[in-house]
Every structure is written in structure tokens, then in C-alpha cells.
Amino acid sequence: MNLPNKLTVARLILTGVFVVCFYIPWDQAMTAALLIFSAASITDYLDGRIARARGLVTNFGKLFDPLADKVLIAAAFILLVERTEMKAWIAIAILGREFFVTGIRLIAAQKGVVLAAERLGKHKMAWQIITVLYFLLTAASEESMFGFLRPWLEPSPAHWWAGASIVGFTTFLTVVSGFSYFWKNRRLFDDA
Secondary structure (H helix, E strand, O other): OOHHHHHHHHHHHHHHHHHHHHHHOOOOOHHHHHHHHHHHHHHHHHHHHHHHHOOOOOOOHHHHHHHHHHHHHHHHHHHHHHOOOOOOHHHHHHHHHHHHHHHHHHHHHOOOOOOOOHHHHHHHHHHHHHHHHHHHHHHHHHOOOOHHHHHHHHOOOOOOOOOHHHHHHHHHHHHHHHHHHHOOOOHHHHHO
């Protein structure tokens, strides 16, 4: 297994550790979750960059890199709905898009086609990560390590608008990228 694929597998493992952090009865649990999610997000950036730079792009990477992304993001949004003020409909919209795109990839795989991630999907992933980091940082600011940020992240109209803007843009980009992915691959449905 090459280095980019090892990083993809590491992201899946880090996702499990990230989830565990939400349930550990520890006063620094959100800080730990923030740091682990950050590390997992960095592996997403590195695996693709290394694979392209070193010519290590594989079918495993094409399939499992987006899958690892989806598992990480799904876990994060579900946990944020449980632990923060994030609304469930946001997680449903984001997860719905991810299942939809996975369905398209499965149809393509049945036809012997491997669909790699697209540029718009990469932007979508970046904004999903930013959204999760924003909410995790807000939660972690109630703990000692990031407590210095509390004055800027405590509930206020400005904080609410910042969160709503980030979430709104991320949700919009998620839906648009899902439609774009379908449209570019609509030939897969010619026999439907």
C-alpha cells in the first residue's frame, strides 16, 4: 500500500478516534475532537497531493479517498447536530448529497468506470471542513486550551450570523456540487 492510500486509511482510523472523543467524559473532549478532526482533514489534503505529485494515483485511492471523506464528514455533522446548535436538516442535506454521489459511483463501477473526485467536490469538502472546524472550535473554546477564544465565539448576533453564513454557503455548495456531479455523469443513466 502506497503512502497516499495509507493516509486515506489513517483518516478512517482517525474518524473512529474523533467519534470516541465526543463520548469520553473528559473536560477537554472537544479540544481533543478538534485536534483529531484537524489531523484527519490534513490527511485528506496530503493524500491527494502526494498521489498526484508522485504518480501514485490508484483505483483504491480514487474509490477510498472520497469514501473516507464521506465517513469523516458524516460523523462530524451527525455529532455536531447532537452536541451543538447545528440543525439536523443541514446534516440531512449534506449526507443526502454524499449518498447520492456514492450511488452514482456505484453505477459507474458496475459499468467498469471509476469516477474520481471533481474540483467542485474538493471545494465542497474544504467548506465542509471549515464548517466543522468552526463549530468544533466554538465548542472547544469552552475548555481551557482554546478558552482564550471564548470572547469571540460566545453566543452573540455576530457569532450567529458568522455560523449561519458558513453553514448556508457550505450547504449551498454541497447541493450544487451534487447536481453538477450528476449532470457531468448523466450518460451513466442512459439505460434507465
